[in-house]
Amino acid sequence: MSHVHNPQSLHQPHAEPAPAIIELEDLCFAYEQTPVLRHIDLSVAPGECVVLMGDNGSGKSTLLRVLCGLLFAQRGSYRLGGQEVSEATMRDTRFSKGLHQRVGFVFQDSDSQLFCTSVADEIAFGPQQMGLSQLEVERRVSDVCQLLEIDHLRTRAPYTLSGGEKKRVAIACVLSMNPDIYCFDEPLAGLDAKSRAWLLSLLKDLKAAGKTLVIATHDQSLADEVADFFAYMGEFHGYEDRPHVHINE
Ligand SMILES: Nc1ncnc2c1ncn2[C@@H]1O[C@H](COP(=O)(O)OP(=O)(O)OP(=O)(O)O)[C@@H](O)[C@H]1O
Numbered sequence: 095m096s097h098v099h100n101p102q103s104l105h106q107p108h109a110e111p112a113p114a115i116i117e118l119e120d121l122c123f124a125y126e127q128t129p130v131l132r133h134i135d136l137s138v139a140p141g142e143c144v145v146l147m148g149d150n151g152s153g154k155s156t157l158l159r160v161l162c163g164l165l166f167a168q169r170g171s172y173r174l175g176g177q178e179v180s181e182a183t184m185r186d187t188r189f190s191k192g193l194h195q196r197v198g199f200v201f202q203d204s205d206s207q208l209f210c211t212s213v214a215d216e217i218a219f220g221p222q223q224m225g226l227s228q229l230e231v232e233r234r235v236s237d238v239c240q241l242l243e244i245d246h247l248r249t250r251a252p253y254t255l256s257g258g259e260k261k262r263v264a265i266a267c268v269l270s271m272n273p274d275i276y277c278f279d280e281p282l283a284g285l286d287a288k289s290r291a292w293l294l295s296l297l298k299d300l301k302a303a304g305k306t307l308v309i310a311t312h313d314q315s316l317a318d319e320v321a322d323f324f325a326y327m328g329e330f331h332g333y334e335d336r337p338h339v340h341i342n343e
Pocket residue numbers: 125126128130148149150151152153154155156157
């Protein structure tokens with residue numbers, strides 16, 4: 095069960111809360127017979143950054159997969175921009191394409207995200223699936239390659255890249271689709287200090303651009319830098335001075 099402490103509503107008691115872009119209500123999920131997500135209520139307003147924290151195995155990655163429409167709750171509901179996301183609604187290919195366009199997912203393990211023969215093809219894949227013109231696809235590939243400083247990697251096969259390079263390419267693939275919501279699973283894992291600083295500033299830029307961010311991380315300093323609120327998966331003690339919600343308890 096969640097107890098939401100929205101810091102803005104405390105300071106502006108008469109302000110109308112923005113309608114949530116992500117709304118989970120009593121959401122439960124089990125792999126086979128093993129319950130992982132328990133009665134989760136979570137509401138995220140457009141442009142907010144929520145950081146998911148909790149022990150290994152507490153369900154952070156599972157929750158991100160639910161948000162991205164890769165797994166479906168057995169009980170409760172998930173609404174995205176007011177629309178129900180379920181196995182049934184995702185059978186409509188227009189709806190599921192729309193969701194995958196709207197919610198970008200950067201996996202912890204970049205290898206499970208990269209499958210094309212070249213970096214340029216990899217980044218072009220999403221915009222092509224969106225049905226954009228070849229000219230627009232090429233423009234987006236060029237723009238994100240410049241932004242992420244990976245122009246020199248365009249012709250490389252993704253499996254030959256270093257871990258940090260793969261992470262940049264995986265982020266480029268998501269950026270090229272210009273989603274409203276970005277889900278990052280342990281974004282800083284395996285990155286050196288320079289790449290960490292770069293990624294942190296990218297996350298801040300995305301926030302400044304009004305994007306909604308859901309980030310699963312064990313990195314408290316990242317969380318402190320970007321979170322509007324924390325969602326703790328399972329029992330958690332400490333950090334009582336920060337706005338937070340407790341979920342999955
Ligand atoms: N495909 C699967 N089949 C069965 N159980 C799974 C599957 N994927 C995850 N689990 C289990 O679900 C639980 C939650 O896993 P999840 O990966 O969501 O945790 P997490 O909070 O992301 O952990 P970590 O901090 O280690 O990344 C774990 O007990 C895990 O073993």
